[in-house]
Amino acid sequence: MxxxxxxxxxxxxxxxxxxxxxxxxxxxxxxxxxxxxxxxxxxxxxxxxxxxxxxxxxxxxxxxxxxxxxxxxxxxxWKGVPILPHDAYEKAQVRFWAKVVDDKCAPAVTKAFISHGEEKAVAELHEQLQFLENELNSKFFGGDNINLVDITATFLAYWVGAAEEALGIEVLNKDKFPKLTKWCDNYINCQAVKDSLPPRERVVAFFKKQFDKA
Structure with a gap:
């Protein structure tokens, strides 16, 4: 069955x-x-x-x-492509960085956009993103394959760019975060990710509506 x-x-x-x-x-x-x-x-x-x-x-x-x-x-x-490593220590590290993305980076992203790119809020976001930039030493956070940290950070790879377009500001730039911006490109061009993402124009329109309300 x-x-x-x-x-x-x-x-x-x-x-x-x-x-x-x-x-x-x-x-x-x-x-x-x-x-x-x-x-x-x-x-x-x-x-x-x-x-x-x-x-x-x-x-x-x-x-x-x-x-x-x-x-x-x-x-x-479901077996097949593993999303978390089998090694206990490596698994703990992956869970830690996924938590950093959700607990530290996500609120900082929200604050930066709600403040319409206010300097202090963007500086706070950059402080959090720098931890990820330093941690990223391969194509993905999972090495050659996507893992839990990559999936958790999907909003950084896709939603942040749409919000930047909607608001006309830049918070994640190539000069300051070369590894993270390259990761964004690699990640959203993975077939499984590409097939899962909503149309960009739909996300941009959503943010424009939210920012207009604010």
Whole structure:
């Protein structure tokens, strides 16, 4: 009997995109259940009653919430291309840097754009990005292959560029971050990633709308 895999989310969400990339890397067939976040489905609330947030992966009726938990679940359940290393120490390091991306870089990105590129906010973002720049010593954070850190940083590779275009500012430039900007190009041109990303114009339009509101 084939696995039934459903993903509750919104295609334009970077968090949902993480789960989609993991599924595509493993070659897993799935159904995307598009949610209306202003009117969440009863299933979403039932499957994720604590946070009531996307994404939620439902595998054979069993729900898994939170994007990074979903990615690890996908890696555990389906063999093929590994997303996390097998070595315990290497795995711990990967989890650490994924946490840095989410806990340090993501809020700094948001702050830089909400402030419309205010100098102090951009300087704070650059401080966080420098840690990633220093850590990146190969094509991907996973060496020659994509790993959990790369997938976690999808918003840096794709959404940041769209936000820069929408707002007309630059926060991630080639001169200051040569390794990170090259990583962005390598990453978004990977087939599994490319096939998972929403159309750029859709993301740019979303940010323009958000910035106009602000």
């Amino acid at each position: 084939a696995d039934e895999v459903k993903l509750h989310g919104v295609a334009a969400s970077p968090f949902v995109c993480r789960a989609i990339i993991a599924l595509k890397l493993k070659g897993i067939k799935y159904e995307l259940i598009e949610e209306d976040l202003s009117n969440k489905s009863a299933d979403l609330v039932k499957y994720n009653p604590v946070y009531k947030k996307i994404p939620v992966l439902v595998h054979n009726g069993n729900p898994i919430s939170e994007s990074l938990v979903i990615i690890e679940y996908i890696d555990d359940v």
